Amino acid sequence: MKRAGPLRFALTAALLGLAPLAGSQDYGAPPGAGGSDAKPPDAEQQSQRRSWGRKGQEGGWAKREDSMDPRTAKRYAEALEHLQAERYDECEKALGKLRLRGLNALERAKVYRTYAFVAYGRGDLARARDYLEKALAEEGLPLEDQAQARFQIAQLYLAEESWTDVVSNLEKWFEIVEKPNSAAYYLLAIAHYQLEDLDAALVPAQKAIDIAEEPQEGWLQLLLALRLTRKEYQQSVPLLEELVRLYPKKTYWIQLSTVHGALGNYSEALVPLQLAYTQGLLTEGAELRRLAELMLFLDLPFRAAEVLSKGLGENRIEPDTRVYELLSNSRIAAREYEEAVGPLGRAAELAENGDLYVRLAQVHLQREKWAEAVEALVNAIDKGELGNPGDARLLMGIAIYSQKQPRQALRWFREARDHTETRDEAKVWLQHIGRELQTG
Numbered sequence: 001m002k003r004a005g006p007l008r009f010a011l012t013a014a015l016l017g018l019a020p021l022a023g024s025q026d027y028g029a030p031p032g033a034g035g036s037d038a039k040p041p042d043a044e045q046q047s048q049r050r051s052w053g054r055k056g057q058e059g060g061w062a063k064r065e066d067s068m069d070p071r072t073a074k075r076y077a078e079a080l081e082h083l084q085a086e087r088y089d090e091c092e093k094a095l096g097k098l099r100l101r102g103l104n105a106l107e108r109a110k111v112y113r114t115y116a117f118v119a120y121g122r123g124d125l126a127r128a129r130d131y132l133e134k135a136l137a138e139e140g141l142p143l144e145d146q147a148q149a150r151f152q153i154a155q156l157y158l159a160e161e162s163w164t165d166v167v168s169n170l171e172k173w174f175e176i177v178e179k180p181n182s183a184a185y186y187l188l189a190i191a192h193y194q195l196e197d198l199d200a201a202l203v204p205a206q207k208a209i210d211i212a213e214e215p216q217e218g219w220l221q222l223l224l225a226l227r228l229t230r231k232e233y234q235q236s237v238p239l240l241e242e243l244v245r246l247y248p249k250k251t252y253w254i255q256l257s258t259v260h261g262a263l264g265n266y267s268e269a270l271v272p273l274q275l276a277y278t279q280g281l282l283t284e285g286a287e288l289r290r291l292a293e294l295m296l297f298l299d300l301p302f303r304a305a306e307v308l309s310k311g312l313g314e315n316r317i318e319p320d321t322r323v324y325e326l327l328s329n330s331r332i333a334a335r336e337y338e339e340a341v342g343p344l345g346r347a348a349e350l351a352e353n354g355d356l357y358v359r360l361a362q363v364h365l366q367r368e369k370w371a372e373a374v375e376a377l378v379n380a381i382d383k384g385e386l387g388n389p390g391d392a393r394l395l396m397g398i399a400i401y402s403q404k405q406p407r408q409a410l411r412w413f414r415e416a417r418d419h420t421e422t423r424d425e426a427k428v429w430l431q432h433i434g435r436e437l438q439t440g
Contacts, residue, residue: 125160154169170188288317293326324347325356332363355386358377394412
């Protein structure tokens with residue numbers, strides 16, 4: 001079963017970014033899949049996709065030219081010339097002149113490998129694999145060439161996303177080579193991941209990182225995906241720090257912040273978001289809101305208000321109830337009550353119920369703007385669906401009483417007394433106004 005998601009890059013990365021095989025001389029590997037950066041002969045006229053060898057070397061087809069019978073070597077060299085010129089029909093004709101029964105194991109293995117290269121050049125991957133298997137079955141190739149052929153088979157299965165076959169051939173390859181390279185461990189991890197065997201993928205994915213001088217981005221991404229899937233957040237932190245250091249993209253800054261948040265390290269969660277913001281990487285409204293929320297949570301209301309105000313001014317944040325409320329809460333927490341009124345009023349207008357009008361009234365009461373508080377509370381009651389209806393009545397009574405209208409305030413305190421949440425406080429106000437009116 002193929003695994004989709006954030007690691008769909010894996011196949012392309014494996015095909016285009018693998019390092020040279022350990023112990024190989026880099027001939028005989030499909031280009032971009034285990035070979036070096038050296039170009040085949042006459043590269044400007046040839047397709048690199050089909051070039052599996054280099055002129056003057058037999059493409060890993062044997063260590064020593066003189067290991068062949070001179071007559072056989074001559075005909076074989078003719079076949080190689082045709083292969084390197086991509087004259088596949090002529091190459092096969094030249095190989096056909098060699099009587100396989102009369103060849104030794106090494107010679108037959110080399111011929112089968114050449115047939116494999118021809119098949120690969122024609123795009124027949126299945127036939128190429130079959131010939132490589134025949135070459136290995138001869139048991140005549142040097143050890144390093146056996147390893148290279150086995151790795152090529154794994155890569156051919158990779159091209160078809162036959163992950164079980166990729167795993168089995170890579171495991172055979174690991175048995176042969178003394179010092180496997182990082183790319184091979186990465187490829188094995190990818191195959192296990194695609195088979196949804198995350199436990200099996202973890203060890204080679206970690207090994208690829210451990211032995212690499214500077215791990216490739218895709219390798220770090222794979223190990224990170226495995227760690228996050230397993231909810232191993234603590235182990236994910238150094239991976240994200242490495243990604244941020246080597247490949248400072250917005251995604252990694254945000255992920256690093258998110259992981260710290262999942263660990264409850266909110267101060268550490270703020271740092272990468274703040275750094276990304278300073279670099280101008282946070283451009284989406286949700287990102288800016290997250291930064292402001294984190295700042296407000298960490299008691300940095302003034303900075304939170306600055307982020308929100310700038311985002312709104314640059315039209316990066318959609319002006320809705322939530323953001324206006326967040327901005328007003330930031331202003332209130334910073335004790336900037338005057339600046340809080342505007343955004344809170346807009347939030348109240350856009351809200352579905354009257355609760356934010358109650359909140360606006362509280363700000364007006366804090367500013368001793370009694371008339372504005374009354375107006376806000378009237379809007380709150382008219383809009384309805386209040387979470388605490390008694391609170392609106394109690395505040396209305398306070399606002400009216402503060403305007404030296406105690407008799408008019410009595411009505412609202414009586415209504416507040418009818419609600420459980422405000423009953424006791426309303427009774428205190430009613431007793432106070434009663435004594436005041438008696439003595440007045």
